[in-house]
Amino acid sequence: MSRDLNSEIKTEIEQNKIMVYIKGTPEFPRCGFSNAMVQVLNKIGKPFSSVDVLADPEKWQAVKAFSNWPTIPQIYVNGEFVGGCDITLEMHQKGELSPLIEKAFAAAPETK
Amino acid sequence: MAKVQGRIEAKVQAELTPIHLEVINESHMHNVPAGSESHFRLVIVTDRFRGKAALERHRAVHRILEQELAGEIHALALTTMTPEEWTAGGGKVPSSPPCLGGDQTAGGDTGSGIS
Numbered sequence: 192m193s194r195d196l197n198s199e200i201k202t203e204i205e206q207n208k209i210m211v212y213i214k215g216t217p218e219f220p221r222c223g224f225s226n227a228m229v230q231v232l233n234k235i236g237k238p239f240s241s242v243d244v245l246a247d248p249e250k251w252q253a254v255k256a257f258s259n260w261p262t263i264p265q266i267y268v269n270g271e272f273v274g275g276c277d278i279t280l281e282m283h284q285k286g287e288l289s290p291l292i293e294k295a296f297a298a299a300p301e302t303k
Numbered sequence: 304m305a306k307v308q309g310r311i312e313a314k315v316q317a318e319l320t321p322i323h324l325e326v327i328n329e330s331h332m333h334n335v336p337a338g339s340e341s342h343f344r345l346v347i348v349t350d351r352f353r354g355k356a357a358l359e360r361h362r363a364v365h366r367i368l369e370q371e372l373a374g375e376i377h378a379l380a381l382t383t384m385t386p387e388e389w390t391a392g393g394g395k396v397p398s399s400p401p402c403l404g405g406d407q408t409a410g411g412d413t414g415s416g417i418s
Contacts (some may be wrong), residue, residue, distance in 0.1 A: 194337055214405040215405050219403055220403055221403045221405025222402065222405040223399065223400030223402050223403055224378065224399075224400060225403075234393055241398070245405055251345050259315050259362070260362075261373075262378065273358075274357065274358055274361065275361070276380070277361070277381050277382065280397065281357060282357075
């Protein structure tokens with residue numbers, strides 16, 4: 192019995208307004224790039240869910256294929272792939288990330 | 304030496320004809336053996352990025368380095384700019400965050416790879 196990793200990822204990104212795939216946890220990131228992404232999200236202050244790919248190597252491989260993006264971290268907002276660490280920081284610096292997230296939460300306030 | 308670095312440089316140069324290109328080996332900041340070529344930061348300034356969103360620019364670089372990303376490269380930080388953006392920003396480049404030890408390429412995870 193093999194896992195349907197694509198379905199798992201789909202469910203995760205659809206059920207969470209902000210979903211991140213990182214190394215470590217938001218409390219204890221184990222990579223500077225993952226940490227940087229988490230810090231930006233903490234600053235914005237909306238709840239987000241995360242998967243620690245170090246604890247789930249199968250999902251690590253699957254999420255890379257899913258988004259066709261070779262590196263971790265990855266962030267999805269409202270079910271859509273937004274980018275990796277550099278793009279997240281860049282968008283935040285340009286003031287583009289908050290509006291995107293606000294919009295996602297405004298669209299369906301009942302979900303988290 | 305610097306085999307991978309040279310290959311990255313040559314490929315990006317050929318495909319994107321940048322007016323400015325930096326290929327910085329940041330592996331020493333991480334928990335990998337000395338002389339490793341696993342963690343890179345690229346600064347690419349080219350007019351080929353004009354009219355393209357960041358996601359597209361990064362994907363273009365990923366495509367060019369597909370082989371390396373499937374092999375030697377474990378981390379790739381990208382700064383992708385048009386000549387106009389580069390000039391407007393005064394040629395500033397973001398710095399990479401310190402490693403927090405989660406990279407297991409060296410088989411260890413003992414933490415601080417940076418001094």
